Amino acid sequence: MRPASGWLRLKALARAYWATVSRPSKFYSLGFLTVGGFIAGIIFWGGFNTALEVTNTETFCIGCHEMRENVFVELQPTIHYTNRSGVRATCPDCHVPHNWTDKIARKMQASKEVWGKIFGTISTREKFLDKRLELAQHEWSRLKANNSLECRNCHNLNSMDFTRQSRRAMEMHSTALAKGEKTCIDCHKGIAHRLPDIKSADAKATVLP
Amino acid sequence: MKKILAMLFCCSMLSAIAQVGDGHPRGLRGSAPLDKEAAAPLMPKMINDDIRRGRAFAMQPPVIPHQIESYQVDRNFNKCMSCHGRDRVPDSQAPMVSVTHFMDRDGNFRSEISPRRYFCTQCHVPQMDVKAPVDNTFIDAEKTVAVKKGATK
Numbered sequence: 001m002r003p004a005s006g007w008l009r010l011k012a013l014a015r016a017y018w019a020t021v022s023r024p025s026k027f028y029s030l031g032f033l034t035v036g037g038f039i040a041g042i043i044f045w046g047g048f049n050t051a052l053e054v055t056n057t058e059t060f061c062i063g064c065h066e067m068r069e070n071v072f073v074e075l076q077p078t079i080h081y082t083n084r085s086g087v088r089a090t091c092p093d094c095h096v097p098h099n100w101t102d103k104i105a106r107k108m109q110a111s112k113e114v115w116g117k118i119f120g121t122i123s124t125r126e127k128f129l130d131k132r133l134e135l136a137q138h139e140w141s142r143l144k145a146n147n148s149l150e151c152r153n154c155h156n157l158n159s160m161d162f163t164r165q166s167r168r169a170m171e172m173h174s175t176a177l178a179k180g181e182k183t184c185i186d187c188h189k190g191i192a193h194r195l196p197d198i199k200s201a202d203a204k205a206t207v208l209p
Numbered sequence: 210m211k212k213i214l215a216m217l218f219c220c221s222m223l224s225a226i227a228q229v230g231d232g233h234p235r236g237l238r239g240s241a242p243l244d245k246e247a248a249a250p251l252m253p254k255m256i257n258d259d260i261r262r263g264r265a266f267a268m269q270p271p272v273i274p275h276q277i278e279s280y281q282v283d284r285n286f287n288k289c290m291s292c293h294g295r296d297r298v299p300d301s302q303a304p305m306v307s308v309t310h311f312m313d314r315d316g317n318f319r320s321e322i323s324p325r326r327y328f329c330t331q332c333h334v335p336q337m338d339v340k341a342p343v344d345n346t347f348i349d350a351e352k353t354v355a356v357k358k359g360a361t362k
Binding site: 077078079166167168171190191194195196197198199 | 257258259275276279281283284285286288302
């Protein structure tokens with residue numbers, strides 16, 4: 001009968017706790033509780049947000065060798081890392097939504113990545129290469145589903161001057177993109193990282209420059 | 210005999226030195242002295258106007274009239290084929306790779322690009338927006354006949 005008695009003890013504890021919480025304070029003033037609660041709220045919320053933002057930096061991402069030695073190395077020669085105007089898109093700029101609710105949702109999904117880190121899902125280069133198509137497809141479907149939101153945080157269709165683009169770019173952007181038939185990721189796969197063998201997975205994969 | 214050879218060698222060297230500054234092209238090295246490194250020229254821009262260039266001879270691989278920087282062409286993926294591939298041409302309106310690219314070494318046509326024609330930049334190159342250091346005196350094969358006829362007259 002041990003489990004039952006354990007349950008009963010827990011129930012008693014919960015009841016005692018509820019009795020304390022539901023009663024007015026006996027020792028502390030209302031002012032102390034209000035102001036104290038407010039300050040504690042600032043500390044907790046600020047702490048939570050700071051911790052969240054720490055996980056939202058390039059330094060944090062490349063803290064693990066999986067990212068530092070695979071995807072980060074591939075990012076470095078691309079235009080999103082170094083370019084003439086000196087603007088850099090770091091990992092979270094493209095891989096984490098900027099909007100708070102979406103960010104929290106993505107962060108919760110990312111707990112799977114902690115699992116992957118602990119159990120070494122992509123702990124070697126070979127394991128990473130075997131898994132990369134699946135990982136890439138996750139990102140492509142995410143960007144497809146949110147209409148390339150992370151691209152559009154910087155690249156806005158309304159701010160595009162087609163006359164400053166090359167003829168091919170102008171033709172594609174002014175038709176397919178402007179009409180909403182296509183979204184950025186439909187054509188611009190593999191701009192920041194090397195592409196896996198897509199053909200073996202999907203013969204009709206659309207990748208245009 | 211040895212002395213004469215040495216003299217001749219010295220003379221030839223002197224004349225070579227004398228020729229510096231006479232308008233002869235000096236290649237990529239430029240006019241910097243041999244013990245100094247010349248300042249590197251600015252990086253030229255890749256031509257990106259999408260205007261197809263002519264071919265100097267019938268079998269010349271056409272040059273690429275657009276920039277191909279960071280295009281991935283490896284075992285996994287061929288970026289060029291995402292426009293120039295047979296199945297992509299209707300969407301991209303780019304010229305399809307010629308039918309010879311589908312032939313294997315025995316002359317059989319395959320449905321996909323033959324591995325020996327897979328690496329595009331082995332033959333096809335983009336053009337840089339630079340002035341050639343040496344003037345080109347190439348004459349198209351069709352015109353050589355006319356030029357020769359003109360010369361004999």
